[in-house]
Amino acid sequence: MTVSKRALDALMQHRAKKPLRDMRQVFNDDPLRFKHFSLSLNDLLLDWSKCAVTNETMKLLRELAVASDVTGKRDQMFAGELINTSEQRAVLHIALRNRSNRPIRVDGKDVMPEVNHVLTQMRDFATGVRSGAIATAGGKRITDVVNIGIGGSDLGPAMTVLALAPYHDGPRLHFVSNVDGAHLADTLKTLDPARTLFLIASKTFTTIETMTNAHSARDWIVKHLGEMAVAKHFAAISTALDKVKAFGIGEERTFGFWDWVGGRYSVWSAIGLPLMIAIGPENFAHFLSGAHEMDEHFRITPIEQNLPITLGLIGVWHRNICAYATRAVIPYDQRLARLPAYLQQLDMESNGKGVERDGTPAETQTGPVVWGEPGTNGQHAFFQLIHQGTSVIPVEFLIGAQSHEPGLPIHHDLLMANCLAQSEALMRGRTLAEAKSQVLAQGKSDAEATRLAPHRVFTGDRPSLTIAYRKLDPQTLGRLVALYEHRVFTEAAIWNINAFDQWGVELGKELATGLLPIVEGKEDASARDASTQGLVAHLRGLR
Numbered sequence: 001m002t003v004s005k006r007a008l009d010a011l012m013q014h015r016a017k018k019p020l021r022d023m024r025q026v027f028n029d030d031p032l033r034f035k036h037f038s039l040s041l042n043d044l045l046l047d048w049s050k051c052a053v054t055n056e057t058m059k060l061l062r063e064l065a066v067a068s069d070v071t072g073k074r075d076q077m078f079a080g081e082l083i084n085t086s087e088q089r090a091v092l093h094i095a096l097r098n099r100s101n102r103p104i105r106v107d108g109k110d111v112m113p114e115v116n117h118v119l120t121q122m123r124d125f126a127t128g129v130r131s132g133a134i135a136t137a138g139g140k141r142i143t144d145v146v147n148i149g150i151g152g153s154d155l156g157p158a159m160t161v162l163a164l165a166p167y168h169d170g171p172r173l174h175f176v177s178n179v180d181g182a183h184l185a186d187t188l189k190t191l192d193p194a195r196t197l198f199l200i201a202s203k204t205f206t207t208i209e210t211m212t213n214a215h216s217a218r219d220w221i222v223k224h225l226g227e228m229a230v231a232k233h234f235a236a237i238s239t240a241l242d243k244v245k246a247f248g249i250g251e252e253r254t255f256g257f258w259d260w261v262g263g264r265y266s267v268w269s270a271i272g273l274p275l276m277i278a279i280g281p282e283n284f285a286h287f288l289s290g291a292h293e294m295d296e297h298f299r300i301t302p303i304e305q306n307l308p309i310t311l312g313l314i315g316v317w318h319r320n321i322c323a324y325a326t327r328a329v330i331p332y333d334q335r336l337a338r339l340p341a342y343l344q345q346l347d348m349e350s351n352g353k354g355v356e357r358d359g360t361p362a363e364t365q366t367g368p369v370v371w372g373e374p375g376t377n378g379q380h381a382f383f384q385l386i387h388q389g390t391s392v393i394p395v396e397f398l399i400g401a402q403s404h405e406p407g408l409p410i411h412h413d414l415l416m417a418n419c420l421a422q423s424e425a426l427m428r429g430r431t432l433a434e435a436k437s438q439v440l441a442q443g444k445s446d447a448e449a450t451r452l453a454p455h456r457v458f459t460g461d462r463p464s465l466t467i468a469y470r471k472l473d474p475q476t477l478g479r480l481v482a483l484y485e486h487r488v489f490t491e492a493a494i495w496n497i498n499a500f501d502q503w504g505v506e507l508g509k510e511l512a513t514g515l516l517p518i519v520e521g522k523e524d525a526s527a528r529d530a531s532t533q534g535l536v537a538h539l540r541g542l543r
């Protein structure tokens with residue numbers, strides 16, 4: 001048995017002793033509970049006091065972190081070691097926001113000069129587009145920028161552009177990701193080709209969705225403005241510079257990055273160009289600084305005070321010890337509406353793994369299902385199940401103290417009150433006796449109250465944690481995203497899995513390639529399974 005397995009077993013035995021039963025009582029007994037189970041980095045606070053953990057739990061979780069060598073693995077990442085072992089790659093998104101400029105080496109070579117070079121190239125381009133100095137083929141100002149990409153080449157910029165809408169003073173941004181022609185068609189309908197710039201974002205420049213959308217966008221420009229216009233209406237972001245060239249995009253409009261940047265960790269690279277165009281280079285630099293601040297915290301802070309490590313340990317507690325299969329991320333911040341989708345890729349593509357780093361089957365459960373929607377909307381949809389359903393779902397609330405809407409103060413007060421009320425309700429619950437007296441207070445008979453009360457019982461003791469910050473500004477967003485990245489890292493380190501490959505997306509891609517000629521009617525489906533054959537026949541019959 002490995003050391004970390006032993007540490008997990010110790011946690012299992014600890015929980016079997018039911019260290020905490022009634023969270024209401026726990027809070028009554030310990031007025032300092034919030035103080036003991038919260039941490040902060042400047043104004044960013046993590047409160048996990050409403051999770052069913054004790055000092056002993058935290059001690060055992062920290063021992064698990066030590067047994068799993070979380071800090072040793074973290075140091076390997078920061079040192080540029082090839083920790084993505086199935087692809088023999090370093091993992092250095094932290095270099096992209098290394099505002100200290102401390103040398104970071106891969107194979108002995110400092111990557112910072114290249115990182116800074118691309119940042120300068122991005123800044124010049126973004127400034128030119130924003131000021132009008134970089135214009136379209138007809139000399140017109142660019143009013144609309146369309147990012148064509150998918151996965152990490154879409155979610156990062158799309159999530160952050162929405163999150164930082166109050167700082168958006170550049171051209172309008174649009175995001176096309178789905179190969180469904182509806183996505184591109186609906187976007188193009190709103191645009192003037194003479195004023196539109198396309199950014200083709202693809203790490204590999206081979207992703208079928210992106211390349212199909214890119215070619216269709218190219219056809220649209222050629223149809224309206226002619227072949228010569230392509231050079232002025234396209235730019236590319238990729239690690240595959242030869243493929244970009246073959247597409248017809250010039251070197252001066254190509255923004256590179258490197259194989260040590262994973263797609264889902266790439267918003268800090270040139271993939272963040274749409275964000276920089278939207279909010280300007282200075283605000284983009286604040287976004288990077290926020291992440292760098294979290295990196296430094298993660299890199300040097302002891303486990304006990306380390307926010308990402310603590311968040312990861314709580315994740316492991318819920319996933320492995322309490323056996324909760326999912327976790328919900330509920331930002332009480334409408335502009336973080338795409339954060340759950342972003343975190344789904346970050347978390348589930350990183351930690352949805354069935355084998356350990358050496359290829360042997362994982363010894364424990366790995367990544368949970370991550371899902372969510374902004375509050376308060378979620379309250380009127382799925383919160384019923386979170387409060388009274390038969391599955392326990394740990395919730396992660398995010399809330400800012402200040403909004404960007406000073407003219408609507410009551411809205412933010414209501415938002416905060418709702419966020420706090422939800423976590424309180426999950427923790428406190430409502431007993432049968434309380435439910436019954438509530439019904440009685442409404443003037444119902446005792447018999448009626450006895451009949452209705454069970455429907456109004458909330459078991460309580462449902463775990464949630466809250467991440468609170470001053471305001472969703474670029475710096476804060478940078479900190480938040482980096483916090484979640486390092487949380488995913490911490491969990492992967494404990495599960496001993498490689499968080500930086502994604503072989504699980506390959507099979508579907510390969511089969512789609514084989515199915516295309518069948519869907520097109522160029523090949524027959526007889527070699528496929530009966531279900532696939534039946535579906536092909538049905539769909540083709542309806543065409």
Ligand SMILES: O=P(O)(O)OC[C@H]1O[C@](O)(CO)[C@@H](O)[C@@H]1O
Nearest residue numbers: 151152153202203204207263505
């Ligand atoms: O940027 P690319 O190479 O087009 O890839 C897009 C996405 O596809 C994946 O490789 C698989 O879904 C993601 O990891 C990546 O973010």
